[in-house]
Amino acid sequence: MSARITEADLIGSIADALQYISYYHPPDFIAAMASAYEREQSPSAKAAIAQILINSRMCATGHRPICQDTGIANVFVEVGVEARTDWTRPLQDMIDDAVRQAWMLETNPLRASVVVDPLDNRRNSGDNTPAMVQVQMVAGKDVHVTVSAKGGGSENKTQFAVLNPSASVTDWVVDRVGQMGAGWCPPGMLGIGVGGSVDKAMAMAKASLNEPIDITDLRARGPANRVEEMRLEILDRVNALGIGAQGLGGITTALDVKIATFPTHAASMPVALIPNCAATRHIDFTLAGDGPTTFAAPDLSLWPQIEGQGPIGRRLSLDDLTASTLASLSPGETLLLSGKLYTGRDAAHKRMVETLRAGDALPVDLKGRALYYVGPVDAIPGEVIGPAGPTTATRMDKFTEELLAATGLKVMIGKAERGAEAIEAIRRHGAVYMVAVGGAAYLVSQAIKAARVVAYDDLGMEAIREFTVEDMPVTVAVDTHGNSIHETGPRQWAQKWARA
Template sequence: MTKPRITDDHLIDSVAEALQYISYYHPPDFISAMAEAYELEESESARNAIRQILMNSRMAAIGQRPICQDTGSVNVFLDIGVQAPLGWTRTPQDLIDEATRRAYALSVNPLRASIVTDPLGARRNTRDNTPAMIQTEFVAGESVSVSVSAKGGGSENKAKLAVLNPSDSVADWVVDTVAKLGAGWCPPGMIGLGVGGSVDKAMAMAKRALNLPIDISELRRRGAETAEDRLRLELYHRLNALGIGAQGLGGLTAVLDVKVLSFPTHAASLPVALIPNCAATRHLHFTLDGSDPATFTPPDLSLWPDLGDCAVTGRRVDLDALDEAMLASFSPGDTLLLSGRLYTGRDAAHRRMIEGLAKGEPLPVDLRGRAIYYVGPVDPVGDEVIGPAGPTTSTRMDKFTAPLLAASGLKIMIGKAERGPEAIAAIREHGAVYLIAVGGAAYLVSKAIKRAKPVAYLELGMEAIYEIEVEDMPVTVAVDSRGQSIHHSGPARWRRG
């Protein structure tokens, strides 16, 4: 009897559905691990951040809207059984790119297109998030195993690779590396390691490792059985002892699990690749055998912990009535609820503003005494004012900060992760402040935005400058007007050992 063939449509339909599914559903093991971290956390700032991530996760699951505004690059691992009854008429790249276009343009839940072509030149957005990043292997068997993930840029940008001496300590290198990553990878999350092989093999293993289930609690109960197990346990304890905490605010948990894959390597080499996964961990696995496209069951809402009232509490701040005394009263770690008018602006908008200033041109908007939010939102649907609108990594704006503060009178910047020495010096000099919204809580943040309209650089798409009005937008003071940073003091306070 002839076996049913795995068709083009089986792969396209399955990948497209998986990409939509992971845009709004966290994996159940991630929810459980975050809930456990929330219960154990002793740092008030970190606990508040984890709470917002869990609240956002449940809201995204109910509303079927993206967990994070950065809906990621598409990463697919294809393990093709050598005896699989393939009926494909096009390449896997063509098929998965078609699935990506379909998923990212779905009208009821459009996803943000972030992929640019001509990376060394014009860097034009492809507008459909293609091409996907695909790793293909041929394996024993009669089916096709598919792992689909959507990898955010903030955590991807923190990937590291080293070729160690065979006698070097992998654990020491990893601890030293993670200690220097900053918070741009949006912890709590996963650390994926690839050890051995060649440099390209190590990187592929590190990426694949991030799709493995979170099972560190089980490993801790049963104990290590392999060298990989021993490395995982050592790193789980040592990395969390760094005191990084959620969002880098200082606390007990930044790493939910450490996953390790290894491969034989040259006797003179020890390649080690490290890739973190953020609080918007998104992946799904399925198998195609020719019978039908894959189907996916939504997680039960009982998986999420009962957090009571979804309101975030904090000091209310009127963005339309900022003054020096108010700004000076903020301290690192304070939770604020912002209301009033502010502007959005990311890398491209900042570059355009600074280039214009150099030519003697006025800024396209009046930032004097105002706030700017580093965000590139998802397109709205239905009656939404704006789509999920979480913060982007602020360090990318550091080189623009001093000239913009000097020229504009800007007083508040909002993003995620730490600021570098140059930006902190400029903040202190100009009496400004830097606030962070929780990375991985984009849908929650969007609910605080009551009005939005593009006002400048409209051709930049999601990187255009918007004027938005917010009501009780939750943020944390990260750098105060004296240049004191929670990303310095928080981890220092919670570091152990």
């Protein structure tokens, strides 16, 4: 009789897996990104991919998170119907213990991003619980577990529709990706679920993102069925959109496309599309009753050696942001920022705007200053701040006009595009929007030389901080005239694809 699969083995293995994926990209993802880097022709996109790869190697050696958004824990459990366990508690409770253990590890604390009440005060759980758990009973005596960490930027771009059975899934996916913008931090994966019910399609799309990247092998051997034909067609058409890395314009937007199908109602065709970002993080393991799983570190030779790893770009002082200096900046230009800046995300923006509407003074003076949209990971001994990459800027769009008009703020830094209303406010007030690379959080944090909370400390990672930075790498995205690289870049590279 086989040994029992214990609760301790399950919890310990999941906790170790969550820590492991916080700082190790899957090897197939590194290989795909390295290939994308070699092929990329757009200078802006190539530089972004380079930062992602450099950041990834730094995290692999330093055991610190790839992205400041250490994500929601997604755990997929396949329990063999003949498995012998000593479990007496619900899987959700055991998995939540594992998440709590992983997120609060002192040597590599992860950022707690889960809020308990989505409709009311959105209080942070403090330990990133609960996990999102999917369970399936399968044949066999083992328990197979897949863990992934899914960031909010890519999750927020999820698309769903119930199409007419005669509609083209390929056309719908390409159209949706074209409208998703860059908030999901491409290049990454596209997971597609077709059929089943509404919830089944979503579950299939999410699970498909954990499959190995094999599109190059598929292209080499040729498609064997309609699903494989669709994978290749969608990949080629999505990349031909010219969106590119971080939406800056380029030839690689998606690294692979996964499609899962299931029988469905004759009158329906549910389709779910879930992207995974440049911080793709997942691993799987099997418990057979012989103890917890151990995870071997990947070979560092998997990461490419990228030339010119030092800071590249025009240096700009954040302590002297004159109108003429700002007017001289052009979309697509790379900069190295030095000086003081403030941080602030959704919760801080909401509180600042409420304060201004009440006629009160803000706790910080933003006149002529820069504001970085970031919620960093807590620091460990020896660090000024933990990984501190940008969050999606469009969430701040509705606050932009009031904040620029009332404070004299001149520079905003985030990731992805801005909406039309925000771009008009930027133009009207002679401000500039810049982007840091999503998925390069640890690399960005190395440019932060001092950090302190200066307001709203009750907001935790969303508190306003003052950073002193030195050679922080960014790209100009929207200039003082309202010109956006997220509009001109993809358009330019889509035209190049069309001429190819």
